[in-house]
Structures are given as structure tokens and as C-alpha cells.
Amino acid sequence: MIPSSVYRTSRWLAVPLLSAAVATPALAQEDPIKVGILHSLSGTMAISETVLKDTVEMLIEQQNEKGGLLGRELEAVVVDPASDWPLFAEKARELLAQEEVDVIFGNWTSVSRKSVLPVVEELNGLLFYPVQYEGEESSENVFYTGAAPNQQAIPAVNYLHDRVGVERWVLAGTDYVYPRTTNKILEAYLQDEFGVAEEDIMINYTPFGHSDWQNIVSEIKDFGSQGKKTAVVSTINGDANVPFYRELGNQGINASDIPVVAFSVGEQELTGIDTAPLVGHLAAWNYFMSVDTDTNYDFIDAWIDYTGDEMAVTNDPMEAHYIGFNMWAEAVRKAGTTEVDAVKDAIIGVAVPNLTGGYAAMMPNHHITKPVLIGEIQDNGQFSIVWETPSTVAGDAWSDYLEGSRDLISDWRKPMECGNYNVVEGSCGGGQADAAAE
Amino acid sequence: MRMIRSFVPGLLLLFLLVGFVPVAQAQDDPGQALLESLATESYAEKSEAIEAIITSGDERSRRWLEELLDGKLQRHKDSGRFVIVVENRGRSWPVIDALSFDDAGEMSRRDLDRIGINNALRGQLQSALAVLDLYTDDVDDRREAARELLGSMDATLVEPLREVIADEGDAEVRRLLEQGLAIHRLSEGDIDAIAELEGSLNSRVRAALNSAARSDDPLIADAASAALDDIEQKRRLNSGLETLYFGLSLGSVLVLAAIGLAITFGVMGVINMAHGELIMLGAYTTWAMQQLLPGQPGLALVLSIPAGFLVAALAGIAIERGVIQFLKGRPLETLLATFGVSLILQQLVRTVISPQNRTVVSPDWMSGSLMINEGLSLTLNRLFVLGFALVVFAGLMLVMRRTRLGLEVRAVTQNRAMARAMGIRATRVDIMTFALGSGVAGLAGVALSQLTNVGPNLGQNYIIDSFMVVVFGGVGNLWGTLVAGLSLGVINQVLEPWAGAVLAKIIVLVFIILFIQKRPRGLFPQKGRAAEG
Numbered sequence: 001m002i003p004s005s006v007y008r009t010s011r012w013l014a015v016p017l018l019s020a021a022v023a024t025p026a027l028a029q030e031d032p033i034k035v036g037i038l039h040s041l042s043g044t045m046a047i048s049e050t051v052l053k054d055t056v057e058m059l060i061e062q063q064n065e066k067g068g069l070l071g072r073e074l075e076a077v078v079v080d081p082a083s084d085w086p087l088f089a090e091k092a093r094e095l096l097a098q099e100e101v102d103v104i105f106g107n108w109t110s111v112s113r114k115s116v117l118p119v120v121e122e123l124n125g126l127l128f129y130p131v132q133y134e135g136e137e138s139s140e141n142v143f144y145t146g147a148a149p150n151q152q153a154i155p156a157v158n159y160l161h162d163r164v165g166v167e168r169w170v171l172a173g174t175d176y177v178y179p180r181t182t183n184k185i186l187e188a189y190l191q192d193e194f195g196v197a198e199e200d201i202m203i204n205y206t207p208f209g210h211s212d213w214q215n216i217v218s219e220i221k222d223f224g225s226q227g228k229k230t231a232v233v234s235t236i237n238g239d240a241n242v243p244f245y246r247e248l249g250n251q252g253i254n255a256s257d258i259p260v261v262a263f264s265v266g267e268q269e270l271t272g273i274d275t276a277p278l279v280g281h282l283a284a285w286n287y288f289m290s291v292d293t294d295t296n297y298d299f300i301d302a303w304i305d306y307t308g309d310e311m312a313v314t315n316d317p318m319e320a321h322y323i324g325f326n327m328w329a330e331a332v333r334k335a336g337t338t339e340v341d342a343v344k345d346a347i348i349g350v351a352v353p354n355l356t357g358g359y360a361a362m363m364p365n366h367h368i369t370k371p372v373l374i375g376e377i378q379d380n381g382q383f384s385i386v387w388e389t390p391s392t393v394a395g396d397a398w399s400d401y402l403e404g405s406r407d408l409i410s411d412w413r414k415p416m417e418c419g420n421y422n423v424v425e426g427s428c429g430g431g432q433a434d435a436a437a438e
Numbered sequence: 439m440r441m442i443r444s445f446v447p448g449l450l451l452l453f454l455l456v457g458f459v460p461v462a463q464a465q466d467d468p469g470q471a472l473l474e475s476l477a478t479e480s481y482a483e484k485s486e487a488i489e490a491i492i493t494s495g496d497e498r499s500r501r502w503l504e505e506l507l508d509g510k511l512q513r514h515k516d517s518g519r520f521v522i523v524v525e526n527r528g529r530s531w532p533v534i535d536a537l538s539f540d541d542a543g544e545m546s547r548r549d550l551d552r553i554g555i556n557n558a559l560r561g562q563l564q565s566a567l568a569v570l571d572l573y574t575d576d577v578d579d580r581r582e583a584a585r586e587l588l589g590s591m592d593a594t595l596v597e598p599l600r601e602v603i604a605d606e607g608d609a610e611v612r613r614l615l616e617q618g619l620a621i622h623r624l625s626e627g628d629i630d631a632i633a634e635l636e637g638s639l640n641s642r643v644r645a646a647l648n649s650a651a652r653s654d655d656p657l658i659a660d661a662a663s664a665a666l667d668d669i670e671q672k673r674r675l676n677s678g679l680e681t682l683y684f685g686l687s688l689g690s691v692l693v694l695a696a697i698g699l700a701i702t703f704g705v706m707g708v709i710n711m712a713h714g715e716l717i718m719l720g721a722y723t724t725w726a727m728q729q730l731l732p733g734q735p736g737l738a739l740v741l742s743i744p745a746g747f748l749v750a751a752l753a754g755i756a757i758e759r760g761v762i763q764f765l766k767g768r769p770l771e772t773l774l775a776t777f778g779v780s781l782i783l784q785q786l787v788r789t790v791i792s793p794q795n796r797t798v799v800s801p802d803w804m805s806g807s808l809m810i811n812e813g814l815s816l817t818l819n820r821l822f823v824l825g826f827a828l829v830v831f832a833g834l835m836l837v838m839r840r841t842r843l844g845l846e847v848r849a850v851t852q853n854r855a856m857a858r859a860m861g862i863r864a865t866r867v868d869i870m871t872f873a874l875g876s877g878v879a880g881l882a883g884v885a886l887s888q889l890t891n892v893g894p895n896l897g898q899n900y901i902i903d904s905f906m907v908v909v910f911g912g913v914g915n916l917w918g919t920l921v922a923g924l925s926l927g928v929i930n931q932v933l934e935p936w937a938g939a940v941l942a943k944i945i946v947l948v949f950i951i952l953f954i955q956k957r958p959r960g961l962f963p964q965k966g967r968a969a970e971g
Contacts, residue, residue, distance in 0.1 A: 042785060044895055046793035164557065175940050206939040209899050211890040212691070214684040214820070215934045218677075225641035227648030239795055239891040246800075246889075250807055250817040256561040274799050279509075280557050290552075297548050301529075310528050376556060378509050380526045386481075386556040 032075035033068070033338050035060055036095035038106025038116070038127075043083025044209070047239065048317075049108050051268060052130060053078060055318045056105045058306040059325045069332055077101050081112070088112040089119050096123040102338040103128065103328055105321055110134060110178045117142065124340050128328065130320035132263060132285075134181035138397040138410035138419035141340075143347070144367045145324035145360075146317060147286055148395040149185050153233070155372040156261050156284035157186060159387050160231045161194055164259065167228040168200045170220050172236055175205040179235035182263070186233060188401040200228070210240045213247040221251060224258045232260040241265050245278050255280025255376070266315040270381040278377045286356070286370040287319035288383040293357040313381070323360045323368065326352040331362075348413060358392060365410035365419075367395025469496060469537045473520045476506070476553050477513050484559060492566050500570060502536070507563045511536060512550040521545065565590050569598075572615075577608050584614035589642035591622045621646040624662075627653075632661045639672060639813030676813040681931055687820040689927025690827035691889065693920055694882040695900040696907035697831060700919040701875030702754075704908050705838075705851050706868070708762055709769055711776040713904060714897025715783040716876045719753055720746035720883020721892045722787065725796040736801030739884070746880040753783075754876020758869055780897065787894045795893035804888060823885045830881055831920055837874065838916065847871045851914075910950050912960030922961055926950075 037056050039049035060074045068074055077099045081088040088107065095101045096119065103126040107113045110133050120127045120141045132147035160166040171186055173179025183203060190196040202223050204216060224230035236244055241262065248260065254277075261282040267289045270278075289300065299322065304312050331347035332338050351361040360368045369392040375383025398408040398420070407424045411417075418428035472494055475487035488506070491499045501522075505511040510523045512533075520536035531550070535542045555563070564586060571583035591599065599615055606612050617638060623631040624646055632650070635643050647669070650662035695717060702710050724742040731738040757779055765772045804822055807815040838844035849857040850867045858864050883896070890896065907926060911918030926946060933942040954960070 041793070042788060046788060047795060047893060050793050204938065207943065209895070210939060211899065212684075212688050212930075214687065214817070215681070215931055216939065218680060218684070219935060221641060222677075225644045225648070227645045227650075227652065239893060239895075242795065242891045243889060246819075247817070250805060250819060252807060252815070256557050256564065259557055268794075271794060271797065274797055277805070280560050292551070294548075304529065378526075380509075382526075384509060384552060384554045386554060 030072050032073040033070075033332075034075050034077050034099060034101040036092075036099065036101035036104035036106070037076055037078045038081060038088065038091055038095065038104050039108070040083040041078075041080040044238070045083040045108050045112075048268060049083075051315075052105075052108070052317055052321055054307065055303075055321045056325065058302065059322065061306070062302070063325075063329060069329055070336065070338070085109075085111050085115045089115045092116045092119045092125070092127075093123070096120070096125045102126070102340075103343075105130070105324065107131070108317070109176075111176065113142070114177075126328070126340055126343060128321070128324035130317040130324060132316070134178045135185075135397055135399055136181060136402070136405055138365050138367075138412075140344070140366075140412055140417070140419060142366060143324060143327075143362065144395060144397075145320040145327075147370060147372075148367055148397060149182055149399055150396045151286060151370050151372055151393050152263055152284050153182050153186055154189060155389060155393070156263070156282070156374060157189065157233065159284075159374050160233075160259070160261060163387065164231065165229050166231040166259075167196070168202075168223065168226065168230040169196065170202045170204065170223060170230065170232040172204045172206070172216070172220075172232055172234050174210070174235065174237040174240060175207055176237070179205065179237070182235050183233075185399045185401050192401065206236070206240065208237065208240065210236075211243045213244045214251075217244070217247045217251050217253065220258065221253055224253075230258050232258060234260050234262040235264060236262070237264050238269065241269060242273050245273060245281070248281075249277030255282075261374070266317075267313040267381060267383070268315045270377065271313060273381070275377055275381050276379050279379050281377050282374055282386075283377065283383060284372065284374050285316040285383075286372060287316045287354070288373055288375045288385060289314045290375070290378075290382045290384060291356045291373075293355065295353060295357065296355040299355055319355050323352060323354055327360070327362055327368075344412070345414075360392070363394050364413045365395070365397045366412055367397055369394045467537050468494070469498060469502075470520070472496065472499075473502070473511075473513075473536060474518075476511075477551070481556055481559060484553075484555070485562060488559065488562060488566070498537070498539075500567070501539070503563050503567055505536070506553060506555060507560065507567070509552055509555070511553050513553065514545065515549050515551050521550070523550070561590060569595065572599075572602050572611075577611070580606075580608060580611045581614065584611045584618070588614060588618045588640065589621055589646060591618050593622075596622065617643060624650055624658075627655065627658065629655075629658050629661055632658070632665050636665045637668060637672070639669065639676065639811060644669060673813050676811070680814055681935075682928065683816055683820075685928030685931035686924060687817075687824050687927070688931055689924035690820075690824040691886065692903055692907050692927055693923030694823070694827045694830065694885055695879075696904040696911075696919050696923055697827075697834060697916070698875045698877070698879035698882060699904045700908050700911070700914075700916055701834070701878065702872055703905070704914045704916075704919070705847060706871050706875070707769075707851070708872070709773045709776065710757070710762070710875075711773055711901065712757060712780040712783060712897075713876075713879055714899070714901035715780045716750045716753060716879035716897070717883040717886060717900055718783070718787065718892075718894070718897040719750050720880030721798070721887040721896055722791065722796070722883070723749045723880065724884050724887040725798050725892050728799060735799040736803060739801055739804075739888075742884045742887075743881065746884040747877040748880075750880025750883065751873040751877035754873050754879075755869055757876070758872040762872070763865075763868070780901075784894045784897070793894060795891045798887040798892050800888055819888045823889060826881075826885050830878060831916070834874075834878060835916060843867075843870055843874075906947070906950055909954065910960055912962040912964065914964045915960070915962045918960055918962035 037053050039053040040046050041050055057076050060076050063069060063074050077095060079091040079095060081091045095104055105128045107116060107129050108131050113129055117139055121139060125141055127142045128145055129142055130145050132152050135148040169190060171183045173183055187201060190201060220232060259282055261284055263284060265283050266285060300314055303314055304310060327347055327350050330350045330352055331343045335342040335346035347362050348364050351359045354360045356371055358371060360370060362368055371392050372389045373385050374387040375385050378384050397410045398405045400406045407422050408420045409423055410419045420429060422429045472491050476484055478484055491502055502511060505522045512523055513520050521533040521542055522536050524532045524534060530544045530546050533542045533545050534540060568583040568586040571579050574580060599619060603612050603615050620631040620634040635647060647662045647666050651659050651666060653659045699713050702708050723746040724739060727738040727742045727745055728735055761775050761779060762772060765775060800819055804819045807817045808821060809815040846862050846867045849862055850864050854864055907923045908919055911922030930942050930946050933945055937945060
């Protein structure tokens, strides 16, 4: 409506900007590359997500010290979706439409990712998602740097079955999409692969932030005294774990009797717990802070220096961001531009070092290769690694153990470019895939 | 954490175990070789190395096993020297030499290799240490050790344990050990062992009988099933009592969270949405107190009781003076304003302290459980909270019924104008009442810090439940709050096993809605003229 005045103002603005650009050589010759950070800084999820925001900021700072990317400086654009799922979509839209960021690093819970998904797809953005999740999804615009179920849950169950000799299973989880889907996969897997009888599987769901575990722990104790080795596979989320473990300790269940293997408990969560009664309980991740490699120690040292906290801990989603950020940077370098479509094509096949002494490669289904580690909790809140996969495992977007999902594959390379290709029907089936995910 | 107990009897056992007397210590230090064999990737080899340490008779072996169990036994990567880590937090760790136990300065965690163990090895180490513990003088330690050995005895232990039983003075230890031996005999197909296990409620005994009941030998299977039937019957009674205890314990938490609200909302009629955050402040006070008194979690917890009360009461006064007094008689505005206050307090804690949860340590006397019998034990932390809730309730009743403040509060809430005419300073009473209610919320926070997470969201989890309890019990009635809280807790826990935690919560909520429809004034409605106001 008033283009002329806008034009005039921008011309006036351009003069000092140009002179500033001339004054500083090398960097900032062009506009900075904008990196969006979409993590909750307030609300329930702030406990887990604030460190991820800091991680990306640290990585950006390190990259800028190395001279930026394509000769341009990186700039973080931080928004706070406040653990409010619909707000995630709004903030994502703000990042892509107003701030025009080149890439977004963000989200923790699956429900927030599902809320952001249509926005990122509509506006053709790039989203790096760093947390282990339930799978059954593959979007053209999302890169899943956390573990899919076959990179965490399945190997953990294998470990318990093969090495610990577990025959009876308690699948305990918080009542939302990730635990329910994961437990559905696990139940099918246990029955098909190990022939576990129905009465040897107990499934239990609890609300978010559940704090009264007396009855459930007592049930688990009872379930475990039937003469067969019993283990708990826990998809209990976030801080509900603290009272759960405390109750386990108080009712005298120790890890040699009934081990608990958790998929959502990492170093960060353990900082809120007195871990002495938990020693020996397990967690399955793709990274532990206690990994004994020089890259890892360097990362930890950088993190401690960045936070200024001598006791700061690192965890698996932080490593996922470390990998995702480096992959993106590598793809931008390879493509020679930050333009989304070019980066999307360039990133497939990119391999960058992970923190566990190997390499992570981006697969055509937008998932990455990861080693799977099983760790036992120590009294200092760290994990001691007791087992790891001999090589890395590629993330599988569609589980092979669920009806309807096992026929689907995802491949975003040309010419297929499909996130849910049905190999039986030979077609890219949108609606069906959604039905399978239900 | 384990202290080194007397070595000598342990050594005796080590000799008994294998009848092996160590050869005179040759050349350097045989310990180095023993530890060296632990530094392997294979857990099977580590297990053999542990066995070798146990049978070596080296007097340092106990310490080694304990440190290995704690993950403190580590190896310096370059020099191959074995050290024991004293404190394993941070980047650089103070260590002592594993052979001489002399101070060895500090080492970076980069340079140390931990001798990792898994649960199987942990079990092996715990049994080995438990066997040594059977020779200590402390009866409790011996009982603990005997319990630990239950279900994990193997053939090599049978003979030495028989001798232990013969010398043991304590009947409980003897019984536990004999039960353990019976489990071992049962696993080898001895049917007579079942008779010894009959009637025991121990879960490991049940596990053993359950696997025996699936045995191929029909005689053993039948006998085990019969023994199990008997045990199951006893257990049903115990689990009924257990559920009742769980219910009362959950109820006591509800009472604690709600009782402060019963004063501010029930008696004064102020809808304080920031009540949950006052609870949170109490919990953070406990955390702060533990930071001030490191190493004395028990003392810190006791001191937190008055401190938590004071902090929350002062915050309450600030809220009353700053917000609520201006909104007298406008419930909707009060609700919104105090909701705002609750958000401010949450974000304040996030910014000033941390968005992360804080660790509040439970003192030793509040961890573990009180064993009534082998099928029924009451968790100590919840037992303390239950008791604390009752004490707080009694104290509050005393204040309201027996003190001048209580009298004035009742007068002001019943008829403000008349009370003022009688010379009661109504504003001061308002402040005092609100401070009292808030302080009690702080006390709830101190107690909750022992049960749940101390984080910025602590209060939010309890605010709805608190209002529910107060409304259900009857607004303005403290007894109502007590009865409502305890009964809601019991109902919830009775429902939970068959409905699941999510559904149980919903059912309780629906029940309350229906109840309020029928009796809008709750369980114990206010009677008399005050009720009309």
C-alpha cells in the first residue's frame, strides 16, 4: 500500500549498513545465515529443552570462530514456545515467514513435532529434531537425528533377553504417543521374536508428572516374583522418573532383582535424583557422557567452558544436535548455498563424526546411523557402558513389527522422493501411512 | 559408602571357602597382578578375576571388592597404575593408590579407565560381600547379609554356611540362612525343602516356589503349588493392608497440600491460585537448607520445617498486601490476579535458580522401609509424611480452636463488621490468617520435597487436587479436609490396580462432581448463620 515510503526508508537504512559491511572484511559481507532455535525455555519441558538451546548457541559460536559458513556469519534466532504445543506451530511460522531462518533446530516432545510438521512442510523449512521418538513418520522437511525405535528400544530388549535372560516384561510408560507406539512395537516384537506369552507382559500407563508410584511398584514387585527373570522397560517421561525410582529404592527393588531399562532417562534427568539407590538400573541411548573418546572429552570441555558450570552434564539429544548441526553445515558447504531444496538434496549421504568415536551418516529416509549403547546408572549420576552394538545402526522410519507399517519405506532421493512408499502396492501412499501410524 | 568392617573373620571365611592359604608374598606386590586381571573387556574374565581376588586371601580384597562395586576402582591409562577414586564429580578427581591406599593426588577423568561391572558381576560382588558380612558383630548387618544371600546361594556356599548357622546366635539370621539353603536344595530337586519354605512371604521364596511349580517332576510341582496356595492366601490379607497404607499415604499428601488452602480459601474465602507456588517455595527452602548444611541432610530437613513455614508465610503476606487486599469481594479478579502471581513465581524460580529440578537428598532414617512382616513393609518416607500431616493438622486445629488468633479469625470471617465493632483489627487478622495458611503450604512443600520432584512446576501439580479436597470436604471445615483427603487417597489407590492410574484419577474426579451435585456444600457443610454468609 505504501511501497514508496518503505522503499525510501530502506534506501536510507542501506547506506549505513553498506558502510558497515565495507568496514568489516571477511565476515558479514552479506546478511548473516539465520539459525532458528525452537526449544521451550519455560513451562514443563524447559527442564530438558533449555540445554538444547544453549547447545545450538554454543555450536553457532564455535562455527563463527572458525569463520562462519560460506564466508557468512551465523546468527541464532531464539524463540520460546513455552511447552505449549500449538504455540510451537505459531513460533515455527514466525521463524520461517518473518525471520526467514535458513534452518530450525528444535522440538522435544512428539506432540510438538506433530504440531510443527504442517508449518515446516507448507513453508518448505528445514527442521532438525534431536530426540528419540516413536518412528512411523518421515517428512521431506524434517531430519531425525534422534533414535528411531530400532536404534534404541529393540536393541535394549535384545540385550535384556540375550544377556540378562529376561523372560517376563513390564512395559511402563507415560500416557502419550511415544510410549504407546513404542510399547505397541515392543509387544509385537517380544511375541513374534521371542515367543513371549501374553501373561508374561504387563503394560502400564501413567499420567504426565505422576508422583504416586506405590501401587504400581508394588504390582511390579508382585509380577516379578513369579520365578522368571523380570525386567521393566520404561518409557516414563521426564521428571515422573524421580519418584518412580525413589519408590523402587524404598520398596527394596534393586537392579539385580528387577532391572529397569529406561529410554527417557539421561544424565540431565539424573541431576535431579540421588542416584545411590538406582545403581545398576539401565538406560539405552546412542551417547553417554561417560563415553571414553577424545572428541567427547573435547565436547564436554567446550560445554563446561560455555556454561561456566564445572558440574555441567551432556546428554544424548545434545549429541544429536551436535551431529545435526555439523551435518547441516557440511551440506551447506557441499551445496554452496543455504537454499532449502539444495541443502535437502546435498545432506543425504553426508557423514560427520559423532562423539562416540565413529561417524554418523544421513540416510535417504532422513534418519541417521547411530551406535546403540546400554549403560548402567552409577552413583555419580553417570552411566557405565556395559554393552554396545558392534557397528552403527541405520534408523528405520517405519517399524518392521507393526501391521501396515512394515511394508512402507522412505526414500527422499530423486526420483522416488516419497516418505511412505508401499513396496507391496508399489505406490506412494499418503493416507494409508497415516492410518498405519495410528 | 560401605565402611571397612573387621577383616579378620572375613579372612577366616576366605580360607574356609577353598582351604587355601596364600603363599608368602613374593617379589613386588601380588595385588597388582590380581587387579591387572580385572582390566579386561570380557565380563566372563572379570568374573573369574573377582573369584581369584576372593580366594586370594589378600587382606585388601574386601576394600577392592567394595570399591569395584562402587565403580571407584580405576586404572590409569598410561601407567597402568590402579587407583581408587575418592570423589568422582567434576573434571579432576582426587584419588588414592589402590595397593597402598596412600593419597595419590588428583587425576583427570580423561586419563582414567573405570573397571566397569554389570548387574551379573554386581550380584556376584554383593553375595561375596554378604558372605563376609555374616561374620560381623552387628546383628542388623548379619540379617541384611542373610537376606541378600537368599536365593543366590550356590553349591560352594553350602558347607561354610552350615558352619555359620551352627555358630549363629541370632534366630532370625539362622532362619533366613536355612531358608536360603532350602531354596538351593529345592532348585536341585529336593522335595523336602518345600516344607521348610511353607508360609514364608518373602518374594524370593515365592519366586523359587513358582519356578518349582512349573517343574517337570509332578510331585515337586504339586507340593510347590500347594505351598503357594497357602502363601497366596496370607498375601491377600497383606496386600489389602498395603493398599490401605498406600491410600492413607496418598491421602496424607493431599491433606498436607490442601490444609493451607482450607484456611485461605475455606475460612477466608480467598481463591488463591498461587497456593501451589507457596508449596513450591517450601520445597525450595528445603533444598536451600541442604545446600547450606552439606552432609547433614537430616538436620537440614528438620530445620527446614520452621524455615519453610517462615518463607512461605512471608511470601503469603506479600501476596496478601500486594494483591489480594485490593480485590476483596471480587473472586473472579482475585482468581486471575493470583494466577498471574503463580506464573510470576514459577518463572522467578526458573530464572533465579534454574529451570532444572533440584536434588533434595533423603536422610538415611527416611530411606528404605519398615518391615512389619516379610509380605508387608511400609516405606519410611511416606510413613513420616503421614505422621507429619497428622501433626500439622492437629497443630492447626489447636491454633484455630484454642488461641486468640483462631478466635479472632472465626469472628472476622463470620461477621466482619461486628468483629470490628468489638475492637478486633480485621486487617491484621486477614494478614495473620493468610500468613498462617501460606505457612502451612510451605510445610507441605518441605514434606513433598521428600516424595516428589523439587522443580518450578511442583505447585501446579497440586493446586487442582487441593481445591478438589477442600470443596469435597466442605468449605470452611478443617475436619472435612482431613476426612476428604484421606478418603480420596484410599479410593484412588483401591481403584488404581484394576483401572490404571489415568482412569482412577478420572473416576475420582467424576465421583466428586456427582457428589457435589448432590451435596453442594461437601461432606461436612458449615452449619448456622456463618454458612449463609
